[in-house]
Amino acid sequence: MRKKLAAILTGIFISVFSLTTVSQAQTTNNQGLNAKQQGIVTIAAFTAKGDLEKLKTALNEGLDAGLTVNEIKEVLVQMYAYCGFPRSLNGISTFMSVMEERKAKGIKDEIGKEASPLPTNKSRIELGTEIQTSLIGAPASGAIYTFTPAIDAFLKDHLFGDIFGRDNIDFQSREIATISALASMEGVNSQLQSHFKVGFNTDLTEAQMMSLISVLEAKVGKKEADNAKEVLNIVLSNR
Structure with missing residues (x-):
């Protein structure tokens, strides 16, 4: 009887702990901007x-x-x-x-x-390409970059290299x-x-x-x- 009661109490504790953990996670995920x-x-x-x-x-x-x-x-x-x-x-x-x-x-x-200081072991366009790819989730591609290669270079070299770097x-x-x-x-x-x-x-x-x-x-x-x-x-x- 004691063992059965202990098992029930343990189950209740685990359930309460799990609910608390989920609630805390939801609170964290639902936080807005500071x-x-x-x-x-x-x-x-x-x-x-x-x-x-x-x-x-x-x-x-x-x-x-x-x-x-x-x-x-x-x-x-x-x-x-x-x-x-x-x-x-x-x-x-x-x-x-x-x-x-x-x-x-x-x-x-x-x-x-x-x-x-920006890294000295890579060029700005190399750094910018890495940052851009990381932020976008894939290498940047599209007709606009083929049509105007200069804007592609400026985005990689300057925006993502000089600024985001x-x-x-x-x-x-x-x-x-x-x-x-x-x-x-x-x-x-x-x-x-x-x-x-x-x-x-x-x-x-x-x-x-x-x-x-x-x-x-x-x-x-x-x-x-x-x-x-x-x-x-x-x-x-x-x-």
Whole structure:
């Protein structure tokens, strides 16, 4: 009788432990973006839109959330690859003004790490090809690259080699920034769809993608959020 009772209690313990483990795993998988990642969303979005007043607010909020100065600089630098030099430069100029104002108030923000030198044992195009292949999940191919080989070289050499090869922010942060920027621009849904896929390849979760869209809706605009949700649903339906 005692042995039977012990076996029953053991079974109950195992069941409870299993349910707790599953619940914890589900909680982990359902976590959205953290405060720093949410800061990247709005910084990238308002830089892409050219809304410098709202960008100023987003930059302050990003710093308050724990983003370092160099992390924000890196996001603003990367933006030129997706929304052009003018808006990237305007974003950097706005950030300089924010830093001056915060310094005048006695706020000391963490500078953060500088990017490490690029590897010397391979060319930038070799490095970029490796990074691009890793993020896409296969070697890049398509008629556009055959039609215009120069754009293929620029993407591999410069975007993925020079920019994505810098290590002071990780690939997830870069994709959060890219998705947020593209979601805030019109006429780039094919690229947005591609970067949602790349985002999943960096192990961003569906919950984090939905969190990103929620930030867009709350801080940027319902139109941008609705469009991003439609594009994400296409990606999810094909996974």
